[in-house]
Amino acid sequence: MRQSQQPSFIRKDFPKDEEAYNAQILIRAGFVDKVMAGVYSYLPLGLRVLDRIENIVRKRMDELGAAQILMPVLHPKENWQKTGRWGDLDVLFKVIARDKKEYALGPTHEEIVAPLGQKAVASYKDLPFALYQIQTKLRDEPRAKSGLLRGREFLMKDLYSFHATESDLESYYARAIEAYRAIFRDLGLDAVLVEASGGTFSKYSHEFQVLIDAGEDTVVYCEKCHFAQNKEINDARDGDPCPSCGAPLALRSGAEVGNIFQLKQKYSEPFGLAYRDAQGEQKTVLMGCYGIGISRLMGVCAELFHDDRGLVWPAAIAPFDAHLIVLSGADAVVAQEVRRRADALYDSLVAAGVDVLYDDRLDLTAGEKFAEADLTGIPIRLVVSQKTGDRVEIKRRSQTAVELVDFNEAVPYCIQK
């Protein structure tokens, strides 16, 4: 993508109306725009990061045998009354339409997916199966001050599984844990599996927490044996002995990037989601649900992967693989030759399938271009200038060393990453 032909949302300063670092840096670097508290637009760079996160998640959902669907934002009130959550769930946004009917805006989708699941189930032979979506959720959060870590509108991957027996649900739940571990590993994140209260969802649940200071949760954590419980279900204090190994516990801040629940009959019961077993008896379907905060993950990565000059994206979720910068200088004849060479390199990179952002803008100084590249945080920076002659300067965003390589080496370098 040629930067000369695209709008730039980079800002000279951090926004003043954001308390959270992740939102500050993502806004300043032009990845997101704040529409209001807890509500953001994802700009071209930010949407690319979200797409890469989604692809990593989707791959593991496919491996779990789950089929992708897309459920709506607007929900019938009756569905939420059936589960008792119309009155109970304080984050539920409600809408009154012109027909005077009330609707809910989906903060989660058990109330839609349970009656949907019923349409595919008659007998035990129709089970198990799993459905997931990557979709926009709305929650009426009173304190949306953590940037992308707590949105009133956010992107979530929610997976729902349907089972005939407890043991089948449990074995899928175990497989989902492994899939989640793989996802966070692919994303370059160290996520801790934490026991938690099921809240309004269920009694049995686990969270995946990334232990960062910006996190809104508190995790009771044992560094030695990795015992971990949410503070909601364990009121231990710093230094108390670990109930598992006796080593001293620590209280750590965590950002919940995933949560999984054995819902069992909780949502299938109210919707009559049942199957006929081998003996012809009607039984209630057992459900599990498994969430991952897609946009929250971008916020967590911004909290983790940065230095004082800007973002430092891991290759797996960077908006581009490489950032090519041309410095054409003041001399018109030289400038033409330098640009010709940079254009040729850009074309080679694109042809080789490298996602490359090309800073081909004329009206910025070298210092401005380098500062913007550091802020943007793409893993590999390539510079073509009069100084680099018939070679290309290569620098990794995460390192200080600069290398000069031949033109024909630059493309394979970016492919290996």
Place this chain on the structure above:
Amino acid sequence: MRQSQQPSFIRKDFPKDEEAYNAQILIRAGFVDKVMAGVYSYLPLGLRVLDRIENIVRKRMDELGAAQILMPVLHPKENWQKTGRWGDLDVLFKVIARDKKEYALGPTHEEIVAPLGQKAVASYKDLPFALYQIQTKLRDEPRAKSGLLRGREFLMKDLYSFHATESDLESYYARAIEAYRAIFRDLGLDAVLVEASGGTFSKYSHEFQVLIDAGEDTVVYCEKCHFAQNKEINDARDGDPCPSCGAPLALRSGAEVGNIFQLKQKYSEPFGLAYRDAQGEQKTVLMGCYGIGISRLMGVCAELFHDDRGLVWPAAIAPFDAHLIVLSGADAVVAQEVRRRADALYDSLVAAGVDVLYDDRLDLTAGEKFAEADLTGIPIRLVVSQKTGDRVEIKRRSQTAVELVDFNEAVPYCIQK
């Protein structure tokens, strides 16, 4: 995708609570599920069709130099008050949150994209540019009886362009018309360019209408010279002379699949979206907007591409390229060999990059499998059975002829399409 491992949402009968054929057939064939009037879930088959439509649209947006973004569903009331549409737009859903503040649910995004655009514009050098999204829109439609042709919640591609001069806006508008023609051609649709009133959007507008009986619009159309105006701006009657060529006009029903507007200053003005020109003077940015109904297009295709046995998808937007059916029969030894051969063909197709739906279910008769395949409407049907021996039966959904080909010919057949 192996059908034995996925839920089936196919129904024996048409739903009784839908008036529109597109919704009836898409529900019956398991592409969508009705949540309530005008609100649908997209099931695995339906989401695949939407994905293919989106890819066709995205390709042409990229060619137009537009960058993809994602704006929110939830909008601040102030933005809609600034343009006067908080009170004026009757389809605007409104939400009152716990903080007692009111919000709008986006039926369109001028109120979000205009202030966003301002953040990328200082001087004339920052123009032109274009931003688009594929996103969920909400509209409080009082009569949502046309299935996917008029949703209260629907998927739309909306593109917004930003210009310094009228001539630049006009030339982009002309390029957008060509991009739209290419999109509808890629989709296999004959869409007519129709002059229309801008409604609340602008004075200048065009629509792309697919002339089908199920369409909710009326188009004054001349078959001879292709003069076409929406009935809203032309009260001609059937047989009146065409104002352009004199041939008799016809009144035709149309489904609006695209609409384009030269908004000019209409939305930039209220948000102070301005630039400094070469002389240092402040000027208002000119905008254009360009919509395509992504989920409506699926509905239009369902209205157009079907016969009395079910859907007949064009290859470009079919949920899968090929539908492989194995008929293993009653004899256990024969069944094992037939399944082994079908499995091997499935693996070869997947390895060759063919998107293939594999009906490997054991408990359906040949008749049931064929009926479901016809209902689903995938372009190529492949059958492996005892009867086909060491060959494969191939049939196109749109044709009646059946061919027997060698196993090693089946893969290239599906790749050529």
